Amino acid sequence: xxxxxxxxxxxxxxxxxxxxxxxxxxxxxxxxxxxxxxxxxxxxxxxxxxxxxxxxxxxxxxxxxxxxxxxxxxxxxxxxxxxxxxxxxxxxxxxxxxxxxxxxxxxxxxxxxxxxxxxxxxxxxxxxxxxxxxxxxxxxxxxxxxxxxxxxxxxxxxxxxxxxxxxxxxxxxxxxxxxxxxxxxxxxxxxxxxxxxxxxxxxxxxxxxxxxxxxxxxxxxxxxxxxxxxxxxxxxxxxxxxxxxxxxxxxxxxxxxxxxxxxxxxxxxxxxxxxxxxxxxxxxxxxxxxxxxxx
Numbered sequence: 001x002x003x004x005x006x007x008x009x010x011x012x013x014x015x016x017x018x019x020x021x022x023x024x025x026x027x028x029x030x031x032x033x034x035x036x037x038x039x040x041x042x043x044x045x046x047x048x049x050x051x052x053x054x055x056x057x058x059x060x061x062x063x064x065x066x067x068x069x070x071x072x073x074x075x076x077x078x079x080x081x082x083x084x085x086x087x088x089x090x091x092x093x094x095x096x097x098x099x100x101x102x103x104x105x106x107x108x109x110x111x112x113x114x115x116x117x118x119x120x121x122x123x124x125x126x127x128x129x130x131x132x133x134x135x136x137x138x139x140x141x142x143x144x145x146x147x148x149x150x151x152x153x154x155x156x157x158x159x160x161x162x163x164x165x166x167x168x169x170x171x172x173x174x175x176x177x178x179x180x181x182x183x184x185x186x187x188x189x190x191x192x193x194x195x196x197x198x199x200x201x202x203x204x205x206x207x208x209x210x211x212x213x214x215x216x217x218x219x220x221x222x223x224x225x226x227x228x229x230x231x232x233x234x235x236x237x238x239x240x241x242x243x244x245x246x247x248x249x250x251x252x253x254x255x256x257x258x259x260x261x262x263x264x265x266x267x268x269x270x271x272x273x274x275x276x277x278x279x280x281x282x283x284x285x286x287x288x289x290x291x292x293x294x295x
Contacts, residue, residue: 049161
């Protein structure tokens with residue numbers, strides 16, 4: 001009996017030691033794709049090893065965002081997928097709860113048992129942000145994308161089984177940005193990553209009850225014309241910039257458009273409100289303008 005007790009004690013001690021020694025944190029060493037599924041191989045490769053898991057619009061809906069180098073993660077679970085180790089994580093850089101969880105591939109990060117400091121957030125100058133967004137003009141719309149030049153390591157970490165087209169190769173590398181990703185890259189990850197948070201970011205520009213010309217006179221560079229699902233960034237009182245999803249069309253990606261043209265199009269379908277809570281009332285669709293950049 002005493003030997004059985006000793007064996008159980010050793011087993012429990014070893015289990016505790018193993019649990020304590022498992023890495024509890026990770027730090028991004030490269031731009032790190034964050035997915036809402038642990039099955040990276042199905043998303044980047046599929047059954048034939050050369051297909052991407054996309055919807056009818058060609059979007060990789062499993063993508064959430066690309067964590068910037070230095071992003072700190074808490075490791076909630078380690079999942080072995082053959083030779084790959086997938087981590088279920090949480091991070092302050094993407095504080096949006098879901099039932100599925102968020103996942104990264106361990107090859108993009110450094111594992112540690114010590115809690116890392118959060119990634120420093122340094123806001124670039126207003127002009128630097130504008131210049132960075134303008135440099136993205138013509139970039140492809142990529143769902144979850146916020147690295148316009150893409151991630152080269154995607155082709156080596158998830159190597160296509162055979163030759164793929166140039167267009168597929170670019171998407172495989174996540175080359176491009178979505179609407180909030182355009183702003184996220186230009187601000188070095190200073191701004192929130194999702195429009196669900198951007199609708200309340202900063203302070204409101206009072207636009208309720210005003211016409212298009214009045215609103216155009218109220219805006220300042222980097223103001224956000226936003227609703228849950230899309231954001232357009234003001235460059236000046238004449239122009240805006242955005243990354244547009246145009247499923248099946250030719251007007252998608254990062255484009256610069258006249259401010260009044262943009263407002264006219266929005267106001268055909270949405271009402272200008274000061275508080276986005278007004279836009280979510282039954283039977284009502286609205287938009288807000290948020291001013292967040294402070295000199």
